[in-house]
Amino acid sequence: MALEDANAAGGIGGKRIRVIHYDDQGRSDEAVTAITKLITRDKVVLVIGEVASSRSIAAGAIAQQYKIPMITPASTNAKVTQLGDYIFRVCFIDPFQGKVMAKFTREFLKKTKAAIFRDIRSDYSVGLADFYTQELKATGGEVVIDVAYSTGDVDFKSQLTSIRSKKPEVIFLPGYYTEVGLIARQAKELGITAPLLGGDGWDSEKLTEIGGDAMNGHYFSNHYSQEDKSPTIQAFIERYRSKYNVIPDSMVVLGHDAAVVAIDALRRAKDTSPSSLRDALAATKDVPGVTGLITLNEQRDAVKSAVVMKVTGPKTYGYVTTIAP
Amino acid sequence: MQAFLQNLINGLALGGVYALVALGYTMVYGILQFINFAHSEIFMIGAFAGVLSAYWLGGLVEPGWLSLSLTMLVSMAACALVGILAERLAYRPLRSAPRLNVLITAVGVSLLLQNLAQVLWGSTPRLYPMLVTPVSFHPGPDLVFTNIQLIVIGVSIALLVGLVLLVHRTKLGIAMRAVSFDIEVASLMGIPTNRVIVFTFFLGSALAGCAATLYGISYQKVEPMMGVWIGMKAFVAAVFGGVGSLGGAVLGGFILGLAESFTVYYGSSTFRDAIAFAILILVLLIRPSGLFGSVRKEKV
Numbered sequence: 001m002a003l004e005d006a007n008a009a010g011g012i013g014g015k016r017i018r019v020i021h022y023d024d025q026g027r028s029d030e031a032v033t034a035i036t037k038l039i040t041r042d043k044v045v046l047v048i049g050e051v052a053s054s055r056s057i058a059a060g061a062i063a064q065q066y067k068i069p070m071i072t073p074a075s076t077n078a079k080v081t082q083l084g085d086y087i088f089r090v091c092f093i094d095p096f097q098g099k100v101m102a103k104f105t106r107e108f109l110k111k112t113k114a115a116i117f118r119d120i121r122s123d124y125s126v127g128l129a130d131f132y133t134q135e136l137k138a139t140g141g142e143v144v145i146d147v148a149y150s151t152g153d154v155d156f157k158s159q160l161t162s163i164r165s166k167k168p169e170v171i172f173l174p175g176y177y178t179e180v181g182l183i184a185r186q187a188k189e190l191g192i193t194a195p196l197l198g199g200d201g202w203d204s205e206k207l208t209e210i211g212g213d214a215m216n217g218h219y220f221s222n223h224y225s226q227e228d229k230s231p232t233i234q235a236f237i238e239r240y241r242s243k244y245n246v247i248p249d250s251m252v253v254l255g256h257d258a259a260v261v262a263i264d265a266l267r268r269a270k271d272t273s274p275s276s277l278r279d280a281l282a283a284t285k286d287v288p289g290v291t292g293l294i295t296l297n298e299q300r301d302a303v304k305s306a307v308v309m310k311v312t313g314p315k316t317y318g319y320v321t322t323i324a325p
Numbered sequence: 326m327q328a329f330l331q332n333l334i335n336g337l338a339l340g341g342v343y344a345l346v347a348l349g350y351t352m353v354y355g356i357l358q359f360i361n362f363a364h365s366e367i368f369m370i371g372a373f374a375g376v377l378s379a380y381w382l383g384g385l386v387e388p389g390w391l392s393l394s395l396t397m398l399v400s401m402a403a404c405a406l407v408g409i410l411a412e413r414l415a416y417r418p419l420r421s422a423p424r425l426n427v428l429i430t431a432v433g434v435s436l437l438l439q440n441l442a443q444v445l446w447g448s449t450p451r452l453y454p455m456l457v458t459p460v461s462f463h464p465g466p467d468l469v470f471t472n473i474q475l476i477v478i479g480v481s482i483a484l485l486v487g488l489v490l491l492v493h494r495t496k497l498g499i500a501m502r503a504v505s506f507d508i509e510v511a512s513l514m515g516i517p518t519n520r521v522i523v524f525t526f527f528l529g530s531a532l533a534g535c536a537a538t539l540y541g542i543s544y545q546k547v548e549p550m551m552g553v554w555i556g557m558k559a560f561v562a563a564v565f566g567g568v569g570s571l572g573g574a575v576l577g578g579f580i581l582g583l584a585e586s587f588t589v590y591y592g593s594s595t596f597r598d599a600i601a602f603a604i605l606i607l608v609l610l611i612r613p614s615g616l617f618g619s620v621r622k623e624k625v
Contacts, residue, residue, distance in 0.1 A: 120595055148594045152554075154544035157335040158589035165328055165467060178450055182546060189461055190331075191469045210452055210545065 020044060028058040035059040039066045045272045046071070046265075048258045051251060053077030053124065060087045069278045071262055073254035074223075076200070077123055081300040086274070088281050088300045090257045090289065092325070094124055097199040097221045098131030098174065100306045100323045104219065105170055105197065106139045108308070108321055113144050115168035115194070117159060117183065119175045120148035128174035128199050144168050149179065156183050160190050168194050176201040181210025188214040195219060203250055208314045215311045219320065223250045224291045225307045227319040236290045257289035261296075327467040332586045338474040338543060340582020341481030345536035346559035347566070347574035348488065349529030355505045355569035356525050359424055362431040363411055365556020366438035367404050367530050371537030372453065372547045373446055374403035379454035389457040393476075393542070396456055401534035407438070408530025409523055417519070442549035450548040453541035477539045484535055485575050488528070492571060501525060505569070554598075561605045567615025576616065580604075 020042050022034035031050050038044045039062070047063055047070040050056045056075035063070035064084035072080060072087070076094045081087045105111050114136055119125035133143050145166040147159045160183070163171060171187070173180055173196045180202055187196070196218040203222055208215050226237060226247055236256070240248045248256075264287045266272070269280035284296040292304045305324045309317040346368055353361045378399040382392065415434050419427045460472045492498035503511040504521045512518045540555070541547060562581045566573025581601055588600045608615060 150594065150597075153594075153597075154546050155335075155339055155585075158332060158586050159594055161328060161331050161335065162590055178546065182544065185545065189459055189469065189471045189473075191461060191463065206450075210450075212455070 028055050031055040031059040032062055035062045035070075039063070039068050044068065045274060046262055046277055048073065048255070048262060050075065053080055056080045056087075057083065060084075063087065067278075068274050069265075069281055071258045071281070073258040074251055078127060079123075085282075085300070086278055088261075088284075088296060090261050090291075090294055090302045091223055091254055092304060092306060093301050094127040094199070095131035096325065097306060098128040098133075098172075099135045100221045100308070101128075101172060101174075101197045101199070101219075102132045102135035102139065102141065103323055104221070104308050104321070105136060105172075106141055109170060109195070111169040112141045113167070113169045114141060115163045115166060115171045116143055116146040117156075117163060117171055117173045117175075118146070118148050119151055119179065121150045122175070124199075124201060125174045125176075129172065132172050132174070149175075149183075151176070151179065153179065154182060156186050157190065160187050160192060164190055164192050170194055170197055172197050174199045174201065177204040177207040178210060181207055181212075181215065184211040184214040184218065200250065205315050208311065208316075211311075213313075216313065218311050219308055220311075221306045221308050221323070223306065224253050225309055225317070225319040227317075228307060228322075230292075232288070232290055253290045257291055257294060260289050261287055261294055327465045328590070330465075331468050331470075332590050333583065334470045334474055334478075336583035336586030337579060338477045338582070339586060340579035341477050342536050342540045342543070342555070342578075343559050343562045343581050344575045344578025345481055345484065345532045345539070346555060347562040347578045348485070348571065349533050350560055350563040351566070351568055351571060351574040352525050352529045354563070355571075356501065356508075356522060357416075357427075359416075359427045360431065360560070360568075361411075361416075361526075361529075362428070362556075363415075363434035363438060364408075364529065364533060365552035365559070366435050366442075367407050367411075367552075368533040368537050368540075368555060369442060369547075369549060369552035370407050370438065371400040371404040371534035372541050372551060373442060373451070374400045374534070375538050375541050376451050376453055376547050379456065393456045393538070396454075397535055397538040400538050401531040404530040404534035404537070405527045408526040408533075412523060412526040417522075439549055439552070446549065448549055450546045453545045453547050456542055473542055477543055480535065480539060484532065485571075488532070489571060491528075497521075497524065558601050561601045564605060564615055565608050567612075567617040570615070570617040573615055573617035 020038060022037060035047060038047055047068060050059050050072060051074045053075040056072045057080055060070055060080055060083040064086050067086055069086050069088065072089045074091050075089060076091055078093045078095060081089055105114060116129050116133065118129040136143060145163055145168065147162055149156055149159060171194050173183060175198065180198060184196060198220040200222045202220040224233060237248060240252065261284055265277055265280040265284060269276045282296065282300065284294065286293045286295055295303045297303050303325055305322050307322050308320045310320045312318045349364045350360060375396050379396055382395065411434050415430050416427055419430055457473060457476065461469050463469055492501060500516050500521050503516055504518050508518055558581060559578065562577035563574045565581065566577030581604065584600050584604060585597055588596050
């Protein structure tokens, strides 16, 4: 949609923007093949992608090698933009969500005693957990217990029994929706009432399908909320729905913002050579995306606020608050 | 103390599932001396059968125990069917071939079923329906158990007792034991060995179907690769108890479930899977034939 707008407005310097896309089937090796094809055969000047951090890391190495700027919409792993000075992102990084939820624990819920239940096999989860701990301790909170599970586990009762014995006021659970849903169920069965907190890994329709009503009352951070009353967001949702007949999720919005940032840089760059595009991207400041004003810092990460959502029922989340960086 | 009891209950509920799956491995091994690697996939098929049948029933049957029993019957029937088909189509033609061939065929059947399930139902995890409304009991401030855990422990023990009675008290059981003792002599004595073998597959697979239902109501997540780890653990349990011994498989399953539960509680969750194999190695070092395994002379 952002690209249609730009082309309708006459393109860049009289040229239309052409999009070439490949499907990497969710595999890191395919992501590498796809980006190599884009750069060497199609001679693109800029790449938008990938969504998942692990695949962005694989593809980013190639983009950096050929010195073609790459913007990832939703890869929140800190390592992605550390690959080199040609890799950018329009979302916040994982650790920031850990920080957000720690701030949320202290300032909004006003709790001090937290338990951490992390997925030891996922970089994402470990990153969030570490930053949560750091921020919570810095603001006078306390981590009473820190236990782990592994992606794919189905039985969490032993860990939850340990957590229960320490009587935490909140449980930070930075995992993905499948395990989170199962954990919420088993926590409820074990009589645990402390709220669970998590990151954007929770954001899926499957979350409440798996967790059922055991998910109700728990909080997670996200990139944007459909219920955010900001006029930009509401206008975007309306437009997207009239066109595709579905409500856009975070991925759609972030993808849109990645395109907005890319177009903005293309307009400002003195020519379309990859190096001047890179310089233009690095200077991105206060570009109006749907998720807020986007500024890229010297680590090429977006600086912007996160929203906290509360699960209220099947597939419904209530907007709670916005936490600024 | 309460934490100990809590882990005991959690561990028994997990161990019950392992024990039921382990029985399938051990029964087939007892009779044919080969490990039916496809057994873990039969378990997976049972879980999918449960998901699909509950979907078809569409909540038509109201009392929880009734829909649970119906779903369990469907799962058992589906598993038994797949088990018998595997025996008839893949294993029987190789009855006189070297044992290694059958073993490799079993691995093949296992992969076939995994991929078939992925093609048919996709690899995104499905949710097992809540057949029974969970009810929690609080005998102490730090002790909670649910009706589901009680059902799992109760049903698995009942099935185990039933199986032992069947094997030791019925004519069919005597036939099974005779075939297991010496298949050629048994057939000379007029025992229809093929039928006994089919029955063994039927029984072992049906137990996997029960295990799948119990697993489903406890852990909800159903996917094509779910059999791999459960199968691996149940196999360890069977070897631990002595492959071929019914009591051994049951004990092995419960010990493994308890060991996992306590390891995670008192140690670390990262050792969870390691513990199963550590136990296996230890047992094999000290008692190569398992806890209750009998040392048999290798048959020619």
